[in-house]
Amino acid sequence: MTLGERQGDEKNDSKYCGVETEFNDDMPLLLSLNIHGGFDFVVAPLMDPAYRPSLLVSSNGGSGVLPFVGSDLVLSPSQWSSHVVGKISSWLDLDSEDEMVRRDSEITLKQEIAWASHLSLQACLLPAPKGVTCANYARCVNQILQNLSNMQLWLRIPLEKSDDDDDGGRSPNSMGEEHRDSWEMWNSFRTLSEHHSQLSVALDVLSSLPSVNSLARWFGEPVRAAIINSNSFLTNARGYPCLSKRHQNLVTQFFNHSIQIVLSGQQMRNLPTGTSGSNSHNNNNQSEVIEGMQRHPLRSYLDYIAYLYQKMDPLPEQERFELGYRDYLQSPLQPLMDNLEAQTYETFEKDTTKYIQYQRAVAKALVDRVPDEQASTITTVLMVVGAGRGPLVRASLQAAEETGRKLKVYAVEKNPNAIVTLHSLVKIEGWEKIVTIVSSDMRCWDAPEKADILVSELLGSFGDNELSPECLDGAQRFLKEDGISIPSSYTSFFQPVTASRLYNDIKSHKDLLHFETAYVVKLHRVARLTSPQPVFTFNHPEDLTKKSNHRYKKLRFEMPTDTGSALVHGFAGYFDSVLYKDVHLGIEPSTATPNMFSWFPIFFPLRTPMCVQPGVPIEVHIWRCCGTSKVWYEWGVTSPSSSPIHNCNGRSYWVGL
């Protein structure tokens, strides 16, 4: 029936809510009760929980009919696949010390998964590992994953972490005894299973929650579902179930990350009953009137979850625009080597925020350069280098108009296709006397005069990664000694992240090249493990005799100690740029320019994800290397342990000069 609709986010899977059920031989009845009760799918056992292969052998061993719930014919194929998640028998204990239990568990696991595959279920819920180790469980699941069609396996993991975390630099193996962090169990399991893309997590949300930092880790993990037991709910003044503030926030975050809610457990006693009782949260009464059927015991819980779903703000416009790009890896542009296409110009020119910032910067520079009393006599020479189809020319002219300064503009552009548009723009706007169009690469243009102001927008997601430094070094020849460059500086930023989804996408290419490439990507299912730190800064203009654009930076990140351990799949990169004085532009999260969409973050992957224990710093090294025909980055980690140096000699990823 869905939890509701959220404006701008209609395709979000988390509007479907499930319910965990007991074993029931009559699957059609079970499904019908729960679907009519308002749920979209059931998480239901597929096999009689009393079944044990070893008992079968000794008793009859004859018929060969396994005690599955019904046959495949009791539901239609689409009912099975749309409305049923298989719940693997919860008695399974694949790491039991008892070999008989272990063998029974292995056999049953294989049989149930085989049956679920036969039914084409979309997913199965695997029971939580029982002990402190899970190696045999992981091995069996790993074997199964190798031959599994499309089915997802959701490993149930209780969302718990003990809070006594003053064991900073403890040995990495002391898990289980003195402290418990279920994330470590998951991490071991998925590492043993080679980060298989069909293995994901169903979090069991308990009544008490770990710290916010510790919860945040999970949003970089492949969490598909969150199972909330009715006993994690509180009761409001009117006797209805509700959740604590922290639980509410968590559920909202689940919705925002397309994680489906599954309700579980029994109806609490003392809850208002009866089919006609109206729920304080739910405005939608239609669902209440189901004739002749008993109200679902978890209905008030479902209504509350629906209420949380519906009370979310509509998705902001920018988020809506970027929805399709979430976690989608793109290779960075090569604007120097390649000429941009019209469509690309079209997209970026729509980013009005950006041009407003440029206009503000130019205006301030003009006012600083030309006092009011000389406004009518002095003509400032402004050169737009990399003029494209003209948006910075327009912004500059508007700044001149706004400040009453006189301008002479050179629009320098190397792309002959953009030059065509520029000429037509100048004609249409009647700028012929002010604007001179120059069809040339700024690095070799022989300028007829020197500029007061050099305006450029050559920034990539990582600041210097589209070779702004090299281009502006070339253009500086025709900037006056006391001239102004807009931007006057830019700085890149780095931040360690958990990003299992990006990792799996990169891994699917099965080559080194993709692991040594930086990607432009709208980060969404990502956990940011620390604050970002600055990496490289470039200033313009600069003393070129001393200058090299080679850079090396060592960064040391410390995670909040209450995060627990976490897996680093790579580093998110951002930039911030000072256009002029206090006018800046950037995407570094803490200072990001609002409503700007020209830049997504950049992502530098690690070939092998690195597990970081609490209290142990993450030390990363980044180099910006310059050759005769290309610029590239190399990167590597030296703590908690050393990684290989990535992208040696720019073998996998580089930007052409």
Place this chain on the structure above:
Amino acid sequence: MTLGERQGDEKNDSKYCGVETEFNDDMPLLLSLNIHGGFDFVVAPLMDPAYRPSLLVSSNGGSGVLPFVGSDLVLSPSQWSSHVVGKISSWLDLDSEDEMVRRDSEITLKQEIAWASHLSLQACLLPAPKGVTCANYARCVNQILQNLSNMQLWLRIPLEKSDDDDDGGRSPNSMGEEHRDSWEMWNSFRTLSEHHSQLSVALDVLSSLPSVNSLARWFGEPVRAAIINSNSFLTNARGYPCLSKRHQNLVTQFFNHSIQIVLSGQQMRNLPTGTSGSNSHNNNNQSEVIEGMQRHPLRSYLDYIAYLYQKMDPLPEQERFELGYRDYLQSPLQPLMDNLEAQTYETFEKDTTKYIQYQRAVAKALVDRVPDEQASTITTVLMVVGAGRGPLVRASLQAAEETGRKLKVYAVEKNPNAIVTLHSLVKIEGWEKIVTIVSSDMRCWDAPEKADILVSELLGSFGDNELSPECLDGAQRFLKEDGISIPSSYTSFFQPVTASRLYNDIKSHKDLLHFETAYVVKLHRVARLTSPQPVFTFNHPEDLTKKSNHRYKKLRFEMPTDTGSALVHGFAGYFDSVLYKDVHLGIEPSTATPNMFSWFPIFFPLRTPMCVQPGVPIEVHIWRCCGTSKVWYEWGVTSPSSSPIHNCNGRSYWVGL
């Protein structure tokens, strides 16, 4: 001139001894002095140590002639490549905080290596990393390694480790400050450089040595040279240099691992001088009489090293036989699927020790089964299953003769080619009345009677890895209820090892398959990090109704705490077998049967080597999995961190049934 010859080990490179020299413009003179002084090669600077690229630019920047030692023409190409190891300028500091020093170092390093390549030197000695980090150094070396022809780079590493190791579970990153272990620097460097096969170690041996366990780690690392400074020597009663007992043992181990010695430093004062002084250790006086040349200042040190070389025992015969197999990876035999070749039978039949053990076991079993007083009346039925060309038939008959028991022998063999030899053997030996030859697979042979004793030798290096359990399960049908199986049991063993050479050989295949295969290999350049532990045991005969040959074992190894950190490249496997009662046979190092050469150890690699900190256990899981047509192992590590499960579903390595 070489340190001498060791019988059976004539090709050992460590007989060549080098000397580290100061910068000297006159390379021919330098070489001649040192070669005539008794050394085989020099480790000599290639460039004026006063050179700094940054100074050059500011002073003249003109001539473009770098201050290298001489030109390539001052020595012949073969002199350069046989007698000179390039010593890279020791002032280089690629991780200096001072950017100028760093840039100078980077440029000089590249220039010197390029020059050494031009000269086709076999190796260059890289200076030891200066600080606590080496990331930029490693990055530069890594860049160089990508395009290096055949030259080896020896990274100089001081052999030191502080002994205050009560910091058991400390955080992995606390290197440098409170404790110092130069191995960690090396480990970081080579990990950053992707374990490149041309990067190796030159150990600087200091006057005090770390613990034996800590030293042992290095024998699994690619150590090419050991540099011993004269000030690490002691002075004996007669005033000549000598080494402490521990240093002597270490030098002998270097010799045994083909590690070359390089002498360094100044002659100590008070040493007896003069060209005619006879050295107490050296019997070879020829080298003393070099007319007209001054005696080399380090000559008495060299003589002492030569003395140590010459006083080694000759290589034992078994070691000589196995010399060519050292660290050479072989795929295990598939004796069940494939038929062995005559050459293979020939080799294994020469292992007399093995057959003597079998004869002893059969003799004991015969005496147990048949009391002396019935020796002439009772005929024991003995079946050799997997008779091959007959060595176990012979051993059994000899046991019968030795004990005076009567025997009826069935020789069961599936290889029709071996059957031919068996027939001829029986004829030649006149065994026709005692021995019945059966050409059949033991698993399907329909025996005419049941056996008292079943003799087999189906063991692999890992015990059960040539499917002895499956074969003997098949043969057990025709063993009497109270019959005896020889062997009566066998157990496999596992041991974590450092084995960088094996790792690099496997890595060179650039595929997953080779990393998920177990290899038979004569382990030599390997560090055994703990004692071995038992894995799987199989007993024969066994109650077959309950039996499965599937096995799972979890092992937990603890390294001695004074080892320091170490890298685990994989696990050495062995077996021990109880043939009958106290007669055993095996290759587990602590109980290995002496002078037996039928089995080398087996090696199970890890896809990613795992660094283990002191105090942190190594936890490994091994499965023996049985399918309908194959048997295979899976293995994985869960501490210090989790590895992937190796060889899932036997995808890379299996033994056919």
